[in-house]
Amino acid sequence: MVKQEKFHREICQELGNHLKNVATTEIMPAMATWLAKYEPKTAPKKPTLVFTTSFGLEDQVLTDMIVKQPGLAVQFVTLDTGRLFPETYELWQRTTSRYGITITSHHPNADALGDYVRRRGINGFYEDVAARHECCAIRKTVPLTAALAGADIWLTGIRRDQSTARQEIPLVSHDPTHNVVKLNPILGWTRAQAVAYAEQHKVPLNPLHLAGYLSIGCAPCTRAVQPGESERDGRWWWENEAAKECGLHVMPDGRRVRRKDLQATPGGNP
Numbered sequence: 001m002v003k004q005e006k007f008h009r010e011i012c013q014e015l016g017n018h019l020k021n022v023a024t025t026e027i028m029p030a031m032a033t034w035l036a037k038y039e040p041k042t043a044p045k046k047p048t049l050v051f052t053t054s055f056g057l058e059d060q061v062l063t064d065m066i067v068k069q070p071g072l073a074v075q076f077v078t079l080d081t082g083r084l085f086p087e088t089y090e091l092w093q094r095t096t097s098r099y100g101i102t103i104t105s106h107h108p109n110a111d112a113l114g115d116y117v118r119r120r121g122i123n124g125f126y127e128d129v130a131a132r133h134e135c136c137a138i139r140k141t142v143p144l145t146a147a148l149a150g151a152d153i154w155l156t157g158i159r160r161d162q163s164t165a166r167q168e169i170p171l172v173s174h175d176p177t178h179n180v181v182k183l184n185p186i187l188g189w190t191r192a193q194a195v196a197y198a199e200q201h202k203v204p205l206n207p208l209h210l211a212g213y214l215s216i217g218c219a220p221c222t223r224a225v226q227p228g229e230s231e232r233d234g235r236w237w238w239e240n241e242a243a244k245e246c247g248l249h250v251m252p253d254g255r256r257v258r259r260k261d262l263q264a265t266p267g268g269n270p
Protein backbone atom coordinates (compact mmCIF):
# COMPACT_ATOMS: atom_id res chain seq x y z
CA MET A 1 0.00 0.00 0.00
CA VAL A 2 2.86 2.37 0.83
CA LYS A 3 4.46 1.69 -2.54
CA GLN A 4 1.16 2.26 -4.33
CA GLU A 5 0.65 5.53 -2.50
CA LYS A 6 4.09 6.68 -3.65
CA PHE A 7 3.06 5.82 -7.23
CA HIS A 8 -0.19 7.75 -6.85
CA ARG A 9 1.51 10.78 -5.42
CA GLU A 10 3.96 10.68 -8.32
CA ILE A 11 1.06 10.58 -10.78
CA CYS A 12 -0.74 13.33 -8.93
CA GLN A 13 2.18 15.70 -9.18
CA GLU A 14 3.05 14.97 -12.79
CA LEU A 15 -0.55 15.02 -14.00
CA GLY A 16 -1.23 18.22 -12.09
CA ASN A 17 1.67 19.90 -13.84
CA HIS A 18 0.68 18.50 -17.23
CA LEU A 19 -2.94 19.67 -17.03
CA LYS A 20 -2.22 23.08 -15.57
CA ASN A 21 -3.89 25.76 -17.72
CA VAL A 22 -5.40 23.17 -20.10
CA ALA A 23 -8.90 24.09 -21.33
CA THR A 24 -11.70 21.70 -20.33
CA THR A 25 -12.30 20.51 -23.88
CA GLU A 26 -8.58 19.73 -24.20
CA ILE A 27 -8.22 17.71 -21.01
CA MET A 28 -9.05 14.34 -22.57
CA PRO A 29 -6.61 14.86 -25.48
CA ALA A 30 -4.00 16.03 -22.96
CA MET A 31 -4.63 12.91 -20.85
CA ALA A 32 -4.12 10.66 -23.85
CA THR A 33 -0.84 12.41 -24.70
CA TRP A 34 0.37 12.22 -21.12
CA LEU A 35 -0.49 8.54 -20.74
CA ALA A 36 1.22 7.61 -24.01
CA LYS A 37 4.47 9.23 -22.92
CA TYR A 38 4.32 8.56 -19.19
CA GLU A 39 7.06 6.38 -17.76
CA PRO A 40 6.35 5.65 -14.10
CA LYS A 41 9.29 5.87 -11.74
CA THR A 42 7.82 4.02 -8.77
CA ALA A 43 5.65 1.25 -10.34
CA PRO A 44 6.10 -1.22 -13.20
CA LYS A 45 2.96 -0.14 -15.07
CA LYS A 46 1.00 2.72 -16.53
CA PRO A 47 -1.87 4.06 -14.43
CA THR A 48 -5.33 2.48 -14.66
CA LEU A 49 -8.14 4.98 -15.20
CA VAL A 50 -11.61 4.34 -13.77
CA PHE A 51 -14.64 6.57 -14.34
CA THR A 52 -17.59 6.19 -11.97
CA THR A 53 -20.78 7.23 -13.72
CA SER A 54 -24.21 7.69 -12.21
CA PHE A 55 -25.66 8.74 -15.58
CA GLY A 56 -26.29 12.35 -14.59
CA LEU A 57 -25.73 15.27 -16.98
CA GLU A 58 -22.04 15.74 -16.18
CA ASP A 59 -21.30 12.02 -16.23
CA GLN A 60 -22.97 11.66 -19.60
CA VAL A 61 -20.95 14.59 -20.97
CA LEU A 62 -17.76 13.06 -19.64
CA THR A 63 -18.66 9.68 -21.12
CA ASP A 64 -19.01 11.35 -24.52
CA MET A 65 -15.63 13.09 -24.14
CA ILE A 66 -13.85 9.91 -23.07
CA VAL A 67 -15.31 7.74 -25.81
CA LYS A 68 -14.39 10.28 -28.47
CA GLN A 69 -10.76 10.45 -27.36
CA PRO A 70 -8.67 7.96 -29.34
CA GLY A 71 -6.07 6.05 -27.39
CA LEU A 72 -7.51 6.79 -23.97
CA ALA A 73 -8.29 3.56 -22.10
CA VAL A 74 -10.82 4.18 -19.34
CA GLN A 75 -12.83 1.61 -17.39
CA PHE A 76 -16.48 2.62 -16.92
CA VAL A 77 -18.09 1.57 -13.66
CA THR A 78 -21.35 2.37 -11.90
CA LEU A 79 -22.92 1.66 -8.54
CA ASP A 80 -26.21 -0.18 -8.95
CA THR A 81 -27.88 0.40 -5.63
CA GLY A 82 -30.90 -1.65 -6.67
CA ARG A 83 -33.14 1.37 -6.02
CA LEU A 84 -32.46 3.46 -9.14
CA PHE A 85 -35.23 4.93 -11.29
CA PRO A 86 -36.44 2.88 -14.27
CA GLU A 87 -35.40 5.86 -16.39
CA THR A 88 -31.84 5.55 -15.10
CA TYR A 89 -31.65 1.88 -16.03
CA GLU A 90 -33.07 2.73 -19.45
CA LEU A 91 -30.44 5.45 -19.91
CA TRP A 92 -27.73 3.01 -18.82
CA GLN A 93 -28.79 0.67 -21.62
CA ARG A 94 -29.07 3.54 -24.11
CA THR A 95 -25.58 4.74 -23.17
CA THR A 96 -23.90 1.38 -23.68
CA SER A 97 -25.70 0.93 -27.01
CA ARG A 98 -24.93 4.43 -28.24
CA TYR A 99 -21.23 4.36 -27.37
CA GLY A 100 -20.48 0.65 -27.62
CA ILE A 101 -18.94 0.57 -24.17
CA THR A 102 -19.09 -1.84 -21.26
CA ILE A 103 -20.07 -0.42 -17.90
CA THR A 104 -19.20 -2.65 -14.97
CA SER A 105 -21.76 -2.47 -12.19
CA HIS A 106 -21.00 -2.90 -8.52
CA HIS A 107 -23.79 -4.09 -6.24
CA PRO A 108 -24.47 -4.20 -2.51
CA ASN A 109 -23.32 -7.27 -0.61
CA ALA A 110 -26.39 -9.54 -0.51
CA ASP A 111 -25.87 -10.68 3.09
CA ALA A 112 -25.31 -7.18 4.41
CA LEU A 113 -28.33 -5.88 2.53
CA GLY A 114 -30.53 -8.76 3.65
CA ASP A 115 -29.53 -8.15 7.25
CA TYR A 116 -30.25 -4.44 6.92
CA VAL A 117 -33.68 -4.98 5.39
CA ARG A 118 -34.54 -7.50 8.11
CA ARG A 119 -33.53 -5.07 10.85
CA ARG A 120 -34.68 -1.74 9.40
CA GLY A 121 -37.22 -2.59 6.70
CA ILE A 122 -37.06 -2.11 2.97
CA ASN A 123 -37.60 1.66 3.30
CA GLY A 124 -36.12 2.01 6.77
CA PHE A 125 -33.94 4.92 5.61
CA TYR A 126 -36.89 7.29 6.11
CA GLU A 127 -37.00 6.58 9.82
CA ASP A 128 -33.77 8.10 11.06
CA VAL A 129 -30.45 9.43 9.82
CA ALA A 130 -28.47 6.44 11.09
CA ALA A 131 -30.68 4.09 9.07
CA ARG A 132 -30.21 6.25 5.97
CA HIS A 133 -26.44 6.38 6.40
CA GLU A 134 -26.32 2.60 6.87
CA CYS A 135 -28.33 2.07 3.68
CA CYS A 136 -26.04 4.43 1.73
CA ALA A 137 -22.98 2.67 3.15
CA ILE A 138 -24.24 -0.77 2.07
CA ARG A 139 -25.62 0.26 -1.30
CA LYS A 140 -23.08 2.92 -2.31
CA THR A 141 -20.00 3.54 -0.18
CA VAL A 142 -18.84 -0.07 0.16
CA PRO A 143 -19.44 -0.83 -3.56
CA LEU A 144 -17.51 2.33 -4.45
CA THR A 145 -14.49 1.01 -2.59
CA ALA A 146 -14.75 -2.19 -4.64
CA ALA A 147 -15.18 -0.20 -7.85
CA LEU A 148 -11.97 1.74 -7.17
CA ALA A 149 -9.93 -1.22 -5.96
CA GLY A 150 -7.86 -1.44 -9.16
CA ALA A 151 -7.88 2.26 -9.98
CA ASP A 152 -4.90 4.57 -10.04
CA ILE A 153 -6.79 7.55 -11.45
CA TRP A 154 -10.47 8.12 -10.58
CA LEU A 155 -12.41 10.31 -12.99
CA THR A 156 -15.53 12.11 -11.73
CA GLY A 157 -18.04 14.58 -13.13
CA ILE A 158 -17.67 17.10 -10.28
CA ARG A 159 -17.86 20.81 -11.20
CA ARG A 160 -16.33 23.65 -9.20
CA ASP A 161 -19.32 25.99 -9.40
CA GLN A 162 -21.66 23.49 -7.81
CA SER A 163 -21.04 25.18 -4.47
CA THR A 164 -18.79 27.58 -2.60
CA ALA A 165 -16.97 24.71 -0.92
CA ARG A 166 -16.10 23.23 -4.29
CA GLN A 167 -14.09 26.33 -5.13
CA GLU A 168 -11.36 24.63 -3.10
CA ILE A 169 -11.32 21.40 -5.07
CA PRO A 170 -8.31 21.05 -7.37
CA LEU A 171 -8.45 19.57 -10.84
CA VAL A 172 -6.11 16.79 -9.72
CA SER A 173 -5.73 15.61 -6.14
CA HIS A 174 -4.88 12.58 -4.04
CA ASP A 175 -7.99 10.96 -2.50
CA PRO A 176 -6.91 9.75 0.94
CA THR A 177 -9.87 7.41 1.46
CA HIS A 178 -9.37 5.28 -1.62
CA ASN A 179 -5.70 6.09 -2.20
CA VAL A 180 -6.24 7.10 -5.81
CA VAL A 181 -5.58 10.19 -7.85
CA LYS A 182 -8.87 11.99 -8.37
CA LEU A 183 -9.32 13.85 -11.63
CA ASN A 184 -12.34 16.08 -12.25
CA PRO A 185 -12.06 16.91 -15.97
CA ILE A 186 -15.05 19.26 -16.21
CA LEU A 187 -14.36 20.90 -12.86
CA GLY A 188 -14.12 24.37 -14.44
CA TRP A 189 -17.38 24.25 -16.35
CA THR A 190 -20.66 25.86 -15.44
CA ARG A 191 -23.89 23.91 -15.65
CA ALA A 192 -24.77 25.90 -18.77
CA GLN A 193 -21.56 24.79 -20.47
CA ALA A 194 -22.30 21.16 -19.67
CA VAL A 195 -25.84 21.52 -21.04
CA ALA A 196 -24.51 23.23 -24.18
CA TYR A 197 -22.03 20.40 -24.75
CA ALA A 198 -24.77 17.80 -24.30
CA GLU A 199 -27.01 19.56 -26.78
CA GLN A 200 -24.26 20.07 -29.34
CA HIS A 201 -23.13 16.44 -29.20
CA LYS A 202 -26.59 14.94 -28.76
CA VAL A 203 -25.52 13.25 -25.54
CA PRO A 204 -28.24 10.90 -24.20
CA LEU A 205 -29.69 12.29 -20.97
CA ASN A 206 -32.11 11.14 -18.32
CA PRO A 207 -35.62 12.43 -19.19
CA LEU A 208 -36.23 13.00 -15.48
CA HIS A 209 -34.04 16.12 -15.69
CA LEU A 210 -36.80 17.75 -17.75
CA ALA A 211 -39.35 16.84 -15.08
CA GLY A 212 -37.49 18.78 -12.39
CA TYR A 213 -35.25 16.03 -11.05
CA LEU A 214 -32.04 18.05 -11.10
CA SER A 215 -29.95 15.54 -9.19
CA ILE A 216 -30.92 11.93 -9.71
CA GLY A 217 -30.01 9.27 -7.21
CA CYS A 218 -32.05 6.42 -5.76
CA ALA A 219 -35.76 6.67 -6.54
CA PRO A 220 -37.07 6.63 -2.95
CA CYS A 221 -34.60 9.36 -1.96
CA THR A 222 -35.03 11.75 -4.89
CA ARG A 223 -37.88 14.08 -5.76
CA ALA A 224 -38.35 16.87 -8.29
CA VAL A 225 -37.49 20.39 -7.15
CA GLN A 226 -39.52 23.53 -7.67
CA PRO A 227 -38.21 26.72 -9.31
CA GLY A 228 -35.94 28.48 -6.83
CA GLU A 229 -35.08 25.33 -4.92
CA SER A 230 -31.54 24.04 -5.03
CA GLU A 231 -30.74 20.62 -6.36
CA ARG A 232 -30.14 19.19 -2.91
CA ASP A 233 -33.70 19.99 -1.98
CA GLY A 234 -34.66 17.00 -4.06
CA ARG A 235 -32.38 14.60 -2.20
CA TRP A 236 -33.13 13.22 1.28
CA TRP A 237 -35.60 16.09 1.65
CA TRP A 238 -36.93 14.75 4.93
CA GLU A 239 -33.59 15.24 6.71
CA ASN A 240 -32.19 18.46 8.11
CA GLU A 241 -29.19 20.02 6.37
CA ALA A 242 -26.61 18.92 8.92
CA ALA A 243 -27.42 15.28 8.24
CA LYS A 244 -26.96 15.52 4.49
CA GLU A 245 -23.48 14.12 4.24
CA CYS A 246 -22.17 12.31 1.24
CA GLY A 247 -19.96 9.33 1.89
CA LEU A 248 -18.56 9.11 -1.62
CA HIS A 249 -16.49 12.25 -1.86
CA VAL A 250 -13.70 13.37 0.43
CA MET A 251 -11.74 16.62 0.24
CA PRO A 252 -7.99 16.36 -0.47
CA ASP A 253 -7.24 17.19 3.15
CA GLY A 254 -9.39 14.29 4.30
CA ARG A 255 -12.50 16.27 5.20
CA ARG A 256 -15.74 14.61 4.18
CA VAL A 257 -17.66 16.55 1.52
CA ARG A 258 -21.11 17.33 2.81
CA ARG A 259 -24.22 16.88 0.75
CA LYS A 260 -24.68 20.65 0.77
CA ASP A 261 -21.42 20.88 -1.22
CA LEU A 262 -22.92 18.78 -3.98
CA GLN A 263 -25.86 20.93 -4.90
CA ALA A 264 -27.23 22.82 -7.87
CA THR A 265 -26.47 20.80 -10.90
CA PRO A 266 -28.60 18.46 -12.95
CA GLY A 267 -27.36 14.96 -12.65
CA GLY A 268 -24.83 15.66 -9.93
CA ASN A 269 -22.88 12.86 -8.38
CA PRO A 270 -24.69 10.53 -6.05
Ligand code: SF4
Pocket residue numbers: 081083125132133135136137139140217218220221
Ligand atom coordinates in the same frame (compact mmCIF):
# COMPACT_ATOMS: atom_id res chain seq x y z
S1 SF4 B 1 -29.98 7.09 -1.48
FE1 SF4 B 1 -31.66 6.13 -0.27
S2 SF4 B 1 -32.07 4.10 -1.19
FE2 SF4 B 1 -30.11 4.90 -2.02
S3 SF4 B 1 -28.56 3.98 -0.77
FE3 SF4 B 1 -28.99 5.98 0.17
S4 SF4 B 1 -30.67 5.67 1.67
FE4 SF4 B 1 -30.52 3.80 0.39
